Amino acid sequence: MGYGVANDKKTSRSLAGIAGIVAVATxxxxIFGLVREQAIAAAFGIGPVVNAYAFAYVVPGFLLILLGGINGPFHSALISVLAKRDKEEAAPLVETVTTLVSGFLLLVTIILIVWADVCIDLLxxxxxxDVRAMAIQQLQIMxxxxxxxxxxxxGFGTLNAADQYWLPGISPLFSSLAVIVGLGILFWVxxxxxxxxxxxxxxSMVLAGGTLxxxxxxxxxxxxxxxxxGMGTLRLRFDWRIPGVMDVMKVMAPATLSSGMLxxxxxxxxxxxxxxxxAAAAMRYANFIVLTPLGIISNMILVPLMPVFSHxxxxxxxxxxxxRIRQGLLLTALSMLPLTAMFIAxxxxxxxxxxxxxxxxAAASGEVAPVLMAYGVGMFFYLGxxxxxxxxxxLGDGETPFRVSILNIFLNGLLDFFFYKPFSTPGLVFATIGVNMFSMLIFLWILNRRLRGLPLKEWGLALLQLAAISVVSGVGSWGVSWLWKTIIGDGNLLLQVLELGLAVTVSLGLFIILAMQLKLPEVKIFLDRIAQKLGRKKLLK
Incomplete structure (x- = not known):
């Protein structure tokens, strides 16, 4: 067995260098994704086109995120197998897996086109x-x-196994660019x-067509x-006995099923x-704002802690x-609660x-803002x-989280049913928050028994102190924003940006200053971690 497809190259490329390439490309x-969302908002606002698109994109978008994303099951399965094989084995293996997967997904594509109306009606x-008709048409296009x-x-898995990281990391911008150009031409006409x-x-058709x-x-x-x-072409291969094909499928199939449950x-x-x-459009716009910092910060916290937990x-x-569990939860609070304060205020x-x-x-902003506030309330519980x-x-236990996720499906449906009428769109977000809170409580209860006791009161007190500080920082930022509007006004984009920048600075400053007074060791770790990301210090010494 060889040393792997990219072993000869990776000896000269450090992990830090790879991480830097991926970070810049991502x-x-x-940035292009943000511009895309701004273009969609400017073109269609919060009206029927975006609502239809939010529903039509669910199934194809889910598959694109699940199967086509970095760290998805296809990406992970191919890297795990190709890294252990010689380069000359890669092309036949990749071509065979591509043929097998494409045959199945082509069938899925045909089903979505023929029964698009059934899919939309079920969802x-x-x-x-009118919105239903547009959603059906968009689903057929996409x-x-x-x-x-x-x-x-x-492609992600194959290129990463070949030690290519720049193109896979930056390639999603093509999707954003196509939508931006398509909408630009439409608006020009x-x-x-x-x-x-x-x-x-x-x-509606241009938006869906640009996505495709x-x-x-x-x-x-x-x-x-x-x-x-040299990692394969479009050649069709039907020889499933090629070494490595079944290894890929054994990893790919269960990982896809498990990820799909979420x-x-x-x-x-x-x-x-x-x-x-x-509702769907408002949730789409608000969720995009929340997921950007959440994705970056979650990597800062989860990636270093996972191997520590395992050891x-x-x-x-x-x-x-x-x-270390306490550290993970308090670092989550230190990073998420300031965002909660800002998203609410x-x-x-x-x-x-x-x-x-x-x-x-402005009316559309009035519909999206409460949903953003609701998402902000749940950020700590999501990452925690x-x-x-x-x-x-x-601990080698994947069964417990899986069982809890099954239970959460029913709980989420129940909470949606009770919350969507009295609270409207934010109620659907509150239902998700309730599910995440329930999950945290169940997980802590089980870990408390399994690990022979956890200092839950001590942890809870520290979390309550940080929550109180976030309230103070939120009130401070809201006060700055109110004073700016009252004295200076927010009649143009420049004034709005300056108002937001000053209010965010005050909020973060208050939170950091007050958190440092608590003398929590996690505060220093959190600040060191930020410094490390800026290339100045090391973390977790």
């Missing part, structure tokens, strides 16, 4: 006739994303008539690099959202494991600065649950 892609039975998702996921009744279906074109461009870019690296709650939320006007899994190391100016232009008017799940994985 940042560029996220969103409460849509109006159905090939199911096939492209698998091809893109295979139609101008202010883009949302006129006679053109609204055209805009972007995925095609992303795949073609990866395919070209794959050919150049998205059922999204379907449940959208089912109820279909009965609330503009402390033996009973003799449990006292230190308990300290500054939701409206945030939405204004990011989205309010073109067809996205993930920290505790990693503890179970480190």
């Amino acid at each position: 940042l560029i892609s996220k 969103a039975p409460g849509l109006t006739a 159905a090939p994303l199911a096939l492209l998702a698998g091809l893109i996921g295979i 139609l101008g202010d008539q883009i949302n006129a009744p006679q053109y609204i279906h055209l805009g 074109l972007g995925a095609i461009l992303q795949w073609l870019a990866q395919l070209w690099a794959q050919w150049q690296a 998205h059922i709650n999204v379907y449940t939320d959208l089912f109820f959202a279909s009965y609330i006007e503009n 402390l899994a033996d009973p003799e190391n449990w006292p230190e494991l308990k300290q 500054l939701a409206f100016p945030m939405v204004q600065v990011i989205y309010e232009r073109g067809a996205f008017k 649950r993930d920290v505790l799940v990693r503890v179970f994985y480190a």
